[in-house]
Amino acid sequence: MSEPPYQRVLDAVYDDVLALIGQGVVARSIPALAVVDPHRFGIALATPAGEVFGAGEYNVPFSIQSISKVFSFGLVLAADDQIWKRVGHEPSTDPYNSLIQLERDRGIPRNPFLNAGALVTTDRLLGLSLPGSDAVDELLRFVRAESGNPHVDLDHAVAASELASCHRNAALAHLIADFGNLDHPVHLVLEQYVGQCALAMSCADVALAARFLATGGLRSDGSRLLPAADVKRLNATMLVCGMYDRAGEAAYRFGLPAKSGVGGGIVAVVPGRCVLCVWSPGLDASGNSVAGVAALEAFSTRTGWSVF
Amino acid sequence: MSEPPYQRVLDAVYDDVLALIGQGVVARSIPALAVVDPHRFGIALATPAGEVFGAGEYNVPFSIQSISKVFSFGLVLAADDQIWKRVGHEPSTDPYNSLIQLERDRGIPRNPFLNAGALVTTDRLLGLSLPGSDAVDELLRFVRAESGNPHVDLDHAVAASELASCHRNAALAHLIADFGNLDHPVHLVLEQYVGQCALAMSCADVALAARFLATGGLRSDGSRLLPAADVKRLNATMLVCGMYDRAGEAAYRFGLPAKSGVGGGIVAVVPGRCVLCVWSPGLDASGNSVAGVAALEAFSTRTGWSVF
Amino acid sequence: MSEPPYQRVLDAVYDDVLALIGQGVVARSIPALAVVDPHRFGIALATPAGEVFGAGEYNVPFSIQSISKVFSFGLVLAADDQIWKRVGHEPSTDPYNSLIQLERDRGIPRNPFLNAGALVTTDRLLGLSLPGSDAVDELLRFVRAESGNPHVDLDHAVAASELASCHRNAALAHLIADFGNLDHPVHLVLEQYVGQCALAMSCADVALAARFLATGGLRSDGSRLLPAADVKRLNATMLVCGMYDRAGEAAYRFGLPAKSGVGGGIVAVVPGRCVLCVWSPGLDASGNSVAGVAALEAFSTRTGWSVF
């Protein structure tokens, strides 16, 4: 099957959603994010071979926040598929930072893409890190290599701001620890979790770094990160769980595995073909970018591509 | 892409799951189903062109139960896409017959594949039925035409048994009515709902009748039932909601849109390629056929097919 | 301890709450009650000896609704204390007509003063009724004898109105039946339940009829309805469960066992001393009479009486 003219599609998608850019509200839970201008927009597409197309501010770094959960979980799964015993793969009907289901499930997070699940992932990544390294280091090494951008780094101002106001994540971490599902001290897991979320990457960086989800598990250097079957499972889990409590809405509207962050970014996978990353900071009530979801829907409509 | 040798794949799948046939428990909620032998198994595959392959008892009729929700919702959606205002497309973390989420959501069922959602679907189908016809008639007309089997009928013993013990569904219907989301009297909706669930069809019948989900909305006579975009949305909703509270598990294990019934049947869609129906009455704790889920997983592994 | 001058206290209480009469909203769930003028108010006090004091419209019949739950449960408990196996005595944090806790507790209502609990009570009272009699008959016989008013009857317009719109109670009854906690057909239990709720009684009638709660279980003719220990338990259960999801608020404000009805009536017990009944149709968000609660609080403040 021949490729569509990606650049023209992205330009058209940008036009499609112009009126929505700036709608929604910027995340308020993290002070450093609350001051971001909601009128930003970028979209990038990376092919398996590493070609990048883009529209809008697709080379401007933004706070990837929960998109980091995809990278850290991928790294953990590559090293230890027993992680599925500590975190599930079912959707949640509660908000992403809710403690209700976590208490009911006795400290086993429903999936890796909720905050609770990502705290467990970070805890495991800490345990897998090389001597002298930590979870943030491991993650940085990976995304720099995959994006080909050695300047990817964490935004220390965002990290500090988030760490100073992370009572909700601390509550989640202590509840997980109370049920015996953390190996490391809560303060260390929180510091590392917040560090990952504070990674600043552009749409192009994210799309490139997530290519292993579209290539059946191959890294940019051709080596294998994950078996193809595990990538399918990871994409499946993203489709069912990646868009907070709006998994059904997202599947209905654009039908691609995707992961959203409260910084306004969304990464989406067209298995076998390409990875998309869109960014616009205005969020809907569930925490998904308004213009971002619309852009993915427009892309799906214009290409006819979804997994269904 | 060339077709795999379907018959050999199904034979191999049958071998793969032999040890699981008979595991799990037969549905006890409906007396007439509680006496079914758990050691039954059949699997059928229908191509868009209507070719059928099968293994095991794939021509033996069984009680399709909740699989009927796919057909009735397809018929309603074809006539009135405003149905999405009365029923959502998000997954549920509660059991399929739970009232908890329904009360929280004020009578709007989370999706069409929960009992609550199917009651609303049936209510709408009643309103759309031709004079002198009812919801069961409409459904029978459709599945007979699509399966090419004019003998498909409802099992009156199952229907009577279910109607005599349907307190839980009656509770759901009254709660929906209390919130103003039913147009017809509760007793009529219940009778029609139970009638649909009591349809007896073979794996071959079901796979043939569900082909519109694999063909982008075309009926067996080439006419269009649904726009392609609506079929994608229906498949997306099935993937996220079709396997009771195990949507994530199913997506993880075989990654295909599917709908399960407590009679032990599951219909699954490979968009653009084929429809599968598997039947084995032993159920797991969530109400999904143990051997059925395993067979779909084996099929996905052997063909490499999933939507991801 | 000498009695306070009851008449003067009631007159003063009436003055205390004048500004609140008419506040709140009239119950909308039952059409026949939705047209009641919210500016009604009456309060009566009955001594164990049967002396009655009153202020406002204390001789005007109103729809007692859930106050009937006290009488019917008292009658059942007198005949069968095994009823506590079918209904609990813990408070609920959900609204009085919620199905959520009932599903979690597998059909055992938390207490006899929720709708669910009263449906079980009615079911049991049906089973205890004399040949040729039913639950409503039993209840009428009791309240007529205790109040000394042979004209107490049910308001058939209210009963018919409620029966025609009782989807929520039907949902509760079917859910209870689904868990095997009803002996009689749902439609019969509903009809009898609605009949009891539709009893029209004045404040004076109610206060007189509830004297067994203040006398340690004695009826007006001096015979024993209940052992003193059972009356204590019944009063305890009323205090913890009788004011819908505002048991704590009521205990905090006036500290007496009490039962509220959506008709705007509240019966309250001062053990060993007297029974009060207040009526004013304007309800707060939990379904308790605004002026009624205020009147009981004023009574408690003026007399210094509460159980604490």
Place this chain on the structure above:
Amino acid sequence: MSEPPYQRVLDAVYDDVLALIGQGVVARSIPALAVVDPHRFGIALATPAGEVFGAGEYNVPFSIQSISKVFSFGLVLAADDQIWKRVGHEPSTDPYNSLIQLERDRGIPRNPFLNAGALVTTDRLLGLSLPGSDAVDELLRFVRAESGNPHVDLDHAVAASELASCHRNAALAHLIADFGNLDHPVHLVLEQYVGQCALAMSCADVALAARFLATGGLRSDGSRLLPAADVKRLNATMLVCGMYDRAGEAAYRFGLPAKSGVGGGIVAVVPGRCVLCVWSPGLDASGNSVAGVAALEAFSTRTGWSVF
């Protein structure tokens, strides 16, 4: 009304419950408590005048744990009745350390006797403490004065053990802080909360120290701690909320305002007459002392006393 022969009643109560002593399980959540011998039992009764009667090991100090919530809340209420804006007075149907209702209620604990409520109380008591003093100091000063026992102190081993394993309370505190309902740092509130819970007092000490609940608010020196109306409200709140999620059960069985601790102690109030404290470490599933509840029930039966 003349006093019953208290000593004989307590001796008889001890006999009544002999067979139950040792039943139930010792609290495991706090390592230092998990090693306590379940076969301990003591009961004390203090009159308003300060006379003490007792049976069993009523002079042996035990870990009062949640009984401290009564003292600390009394102290806060005496200084600031606006505390009711930060904590409610409704019962909870969840366990005492659950986060579910707290998240639903957006950080306002349902009542002061849940762990969440006591954390808010402690936070307020910290704010009210004199310079150079803290919440534990204030509490120690109070209970020493009221019990007349200057040796009352906290058990530092219990406090250290609890602080080292208080993930659940840390989760609660962070969740409260996330909703803006804490004035002081989480670690400080936790340290002070754990300190209070670790107070070691005998049944006699506790009964004497809680006399203000039976005397309408008077301290042992005749000065007033609280207005009588506030004491009634506090007793009301204890009755509705003091026995974890078994408020109804306790009201039903002994009908007295009471507060339970996981150390196996229970304090109970007979307004106007006396205060009881019973201790036996074996707990039921809700965390209430098995022999302790039985002893209070036996006391109520033998004296005929309850608030109902």
